[in-house]
Amino acid sequence: MTAHEAANARRIGVYVCHCGGNISDYVDVDKVIADIEDAGDVVVAKTAMFACSDATQQDMVADITAQQLDGLVVASCSPKLHTYTFRGVAARAGLNPYEYTQVNIREQCSWVHTDDQQGATDKATALVRAGISRTRLTTPLEPMVVETLPRTLVIGGGIAGLRAAIGLADIGLGVTLVERELELGGWVRRFGPMYPHGKDGRALIETLVAEVRRRPAITVLTGAEVVGKAGSFGNYRVTVRVGGEGAGTIEVAAGSIVAATGFDAYQPETGEFGYGIEGVVTLPEFKALVDEATAPLTHRGRPVRSVAYVYCVGSRNTGGCANAYCSRFCCAATVQTAVQVSGLDPSIRQFHLYRDMRTYGKFEPLYTEARKAGSVFVKFDNDAPPAVARRDGGGLTVTVRDLLTHNEELALPADLVVLVTGMVPRDNEALVGVLKLPAGSDGFFNEIHPKLRPVETVVDGVLIAGACQGPKTSAESVASGLAAVTQSAAILKKGFTELDPLVATADQGACTACGDCLTACPYDAISMTETGDRHFAVISPTGCKGCGGCVPMCPENAIDLLGYTDAQVTAMIESLVEVPA
Amino acid sequence: MEAVTTPLAAPSPVPLDLGLYRELQRYGARDVSACFSCGTCTASCPLSQTDATFPRRIIRYAQLGMKDAVLSSKELWACYQCGTCAETCPTRADPSEFMAATRRYAIASYDRTRIARTMYTQPVLATVLAVVVALLFAAFMYAAHGPQSGETLAVFEFIPGHLIHDMGIAVMAIVVLAGLAGIATMARRIGRREDVGWGDVLGSRAALARSARAAWSAVGRESLGQAQFRAECDTGQEATPWYRRRGLVHALTVWGFLGLLAATVLDYGLDILGIKATGTPVPVWYPVRLLGTLAGIALVYGTSVLAIDRYRAANRAVTRSTTADWMLLGLLWVTGVTGFVLELALYLPGAPAWGYWMFLLHVAVAMELVLLAPFMKLAHAVYRPVALFYVALAKEAKP
Secondary structure (H helix, E strand, O other): OOOOOOOOOOOEEEEEEOHHHOOOOOOOHHHHHHHHOOOOOEEEEEEEOOOOOHHHHHHHHHHHHHOOOOEEEEEEOOHHHHHHHHHHHHHHOOOOHHHEEEEEOHHHHHOOOOOOHHHHHHHHHHHHHHHHHHHHOOOOOOOEEEEOOOEEEEEOOOHHHHHHHHHHHHOOOEEEEEEOOOOOOOOHHHOOEEOOOOEEHHHHHHHHHHHHHOOOOEEEEEOEEEEEEEEEOOEEEEEEEEOOOOOOEEEEEEOEEEEOOOEEEOOOOOOHHHEOEOOEEEHHHHHHHHHHOOOOOEEOOEEOOEEEEEEEEOOOOOOOOOOOOOOOOHHHHHHHHHHHHHHHOOOOEEEEEEOOOOOOHHHHHHHHHHHHOOOEEEEOOOOOOOEEEEOOOOOEEEEEEEHHHOOEEEEEEEOEEEEEEOEEEOOOHHHHHHHOOOEOOOOOEOOOEOOOEOOEOOOOOEEEOHHHOOOOOHHHHHHHHHHHHHHHHHHHOOOEEEEOOOOEEEOOOOOOOOOHHHHHOOOOOEEEEEEOOEEEEEEOOOOOOOOOOOHHHOOOOOEEEOOEOHHHHHHHHHHHHOOOO | OOOOOOOOOOOOOEEOOOOHHHHHHHOOOOOOOOOOOOOHHHHHOOOOOOOOOOOHHHHHHHHHOOHHHHHOOOHHHOOOOOOHHHHHOOOOOOHHHHHHHHHHHHHHHHOOOOHHHHHHHOHHHHHHHHHHHHHHHHHHHHHOOOOOOOOOOOHHHHOOHHHHHHHHHHHHHHHHHHHHHHHHHHHHHHHHHHOOOHHHHHOOHHHHHHHHHHHHHHHHHHHHOOHHHHOHHHOOOOOOOHHHOHHHHHHHHHHHHHHHHHHHHHHHHHHHOOOOOOOOOOOOOOHHHHHHHHHHHHHHHHHHHHHHHHHHOOOHHHOOOOHHHHHHHHHHHHHHHHHHHHHHHHHOOOOOHHHHHHHHHHHHHHHHHHHHHHHOHHHHHHHHHHHHHHHHHHHOOOO
16 A cells, blocks of 8 residues: 555554563453454554564564554553664664654553453553554654754863863863852862872862863853853853853853752751850861861860861751761761871870761771771760760860760760761752752752763753762762763764754744743743744744643643644543443 | 679760870780771680670770779789780780780779889889899898808808898788788779679678688689689690690799798798797708799799790780780799709708808899889789679679
8 A cells, every 4th residue: 555545544553562471461462452453554463572572673674664554553661661662663664763652551551450450451452542543643753953062061160070171172072161269179179188099189179270271172261150041952052140240241152061060068057066166167177277287286276186076967867857868978088187187196086976987999998097097986876976065174075975885975075076067969049040950859960860871961961060969079070070071072072963853833823922831841942933023932942852841831722742742642532531342 | 704794884974084095005005096896806705705895895995095994894804815816806906915004004003102103114214123122122131141151051140030031021011001002992993883882792691602702713713723814715725735835834833923922931930930940951851841842843934934935925925025024024033043043052062152142132032022013013913813803793693
């Protein structure tokens, strides 16, 4: 049959998968085939032991070619798993990939209705019918090809951002590095010796900044903030405010954006482990003190002869309140600082009050080093946290129950109490609003997949790196910065990118320019435009993510989502409610 | 040491002494900061049968600065330093040597004169002191010397017997006073921590019976009998012949020392009773002389083997030695050997003149040994039984 012989008829192939029993143990796949093979336009209807297997894929290609199929329905597992697999099958057979529909009869039928095989089978049949109905109305779609700018905007000039900028420049991409502070370097610039090898933080940053300066491909904007973003993946136009509040803005064009905005140190509440009492300091404060110190160590003019560290302050909270996570860097950082203190003056007594020591991986020898240098470690139970109080006649007393000494309550005299504070997400509300960065419940930015897509976000072309993703050591931050380099190169070096064509389109004629859709779009992809005296909405195909949020908002039904048109969805619903014969 | 876990009833936080650790190091404590309380020492200790914290807990006390806990610890003295834990310790912190150093610290702390502290923490000064004290004794006695008879070795004519007796009694009085003061301090501390008062020791017939049993265990079984030292704490010496084993050699030294002390006292007793005047020549089989000879053999054998083993670092108990260790061994050995040479001179014809000088040396060193006893390693001979009394008492069920 050829197209002109039956203009409205479709030739659809339907494949129902056993999934090796995962489906067929509860869904009668043969009955599903029997029930749908008489549906209109179905030319091929088959079961397969594993639809995703190479052999079945080859059968499908052969069927599509031999039977000149123009629609494909595979009823198997979740579209998350195999949408791209079967789009590929269609493409290899010369069929437009968007003429294919995935029907999920595993997660939605066999796995959830193990107690009702008849019901599961009926539901599967209905879902397959709906899939056929959708496929009847498919049209060939082509991916949008967008040229990309070979330039990346890096937000944050800390160690991750600096290293990423260098990497991007070396791989042949232009870089604009935006730093909110007046000086590059972030947290690491403030540090002296850092673990594991005692390398000086300031020196590391100086090296990186010198490398940045040597690369003409990198433009550095300090005292600058990202305040707006337009355009879409491959062609972002980012507004950067330079020169502080009220000063001018410039527009930076970039193909991708790397957010490496870092972290804030947890700031204890007044009274939390005695914070606020003279002599109770946070780890960053203490680190600064030690970095600047020469023997003898003093704090505000008073000699420091003993130090008590209280670990996990602001981290690993239980009971549903904030910061349930482990801040990861602090155990090693504290132990390293303690070794530094011992180097300054070995006679200073140091007590580490900890819940669990997590000097993980290669940092474990630091813990041993600290112990050998005389640091004493006191493990306390989370239910009995230490208490810090001012002692009569100067100094502080920390009371703690030592689990290793039969839970005896000890009164530790200390000149300084160091609260080992962890990392908290930076207050980046404005930037989150501009970039649409997804943040988790902990406030750190979320990647798509922690293992497989560790620096990509759901916003195409917007990548995250460093401690803005969650607590990281500087080494880990640099590693993720370089991962963002690779990912930027992967999407920008081709010079173009293909975008999914499943986007919303607005019918200019039907649009009354009410503006409801503008507020519905989370990606700022819709704008009002005018021709003559007519105003109407235009949806940027590259900005649209195909979420469909605008479709129901339109009072005129002027918006349709390609691949999921109103007609298609209506047809699917009708099939689902249709009582089987 | 079975089931002697101390119930801790500390109502208020224990104040820590941040200087304790450094102070212990002055007594020869090795760096135990490597200790992370894993408890391997406890697992390997032949004495730690049910108490899950010995000896680990003592090290923890020291690391943290729990001075009172260290000085009121009866368990500190239960250890005979077999060295098993030093071998098994995964961090090479040497708990065994640490316990020994802590005992030195305890001896010095119980002594209010601070002489013991000087003896332990200033080895050069201690050595000079030892030599000077011996010289002073010798000079004092020599100042009152009489003629050296050439016919028989009349040592008590050379150095007047009454002078030696009076000196001995004076030295004994000093030692007993110093010793009792130390014991009282120790007992008060341990008693407070263990919650054992006079009433618990002497308050009732049952308490008295318990105390008697505990005293028998501490003094009879362990101190005179050296039972645990010879049995449980003899581990790791399977390849050593029985006559060279640490437990037996130490026991021979103890028995030799006590035998000589007994012989000396008996000889004095015979004099008082008018049976035999001191210095009267007797045959070698004369009971008191025989006791002295046999005890002397035991002492010289014991101290010689201990010294050789210590010099060679022959076993894991003596991998490290301090001046204090050598001083005690040295004084005991010199006392024993000079005694023998003197005995030889007594039975040689013609009363050799060197016999008189040997006598002077023997008495001077023996006097010194007794005089310095409360301030040196020998003090363990009284402190250990006191601590073991409390250990045994804890095993007795409380009323």
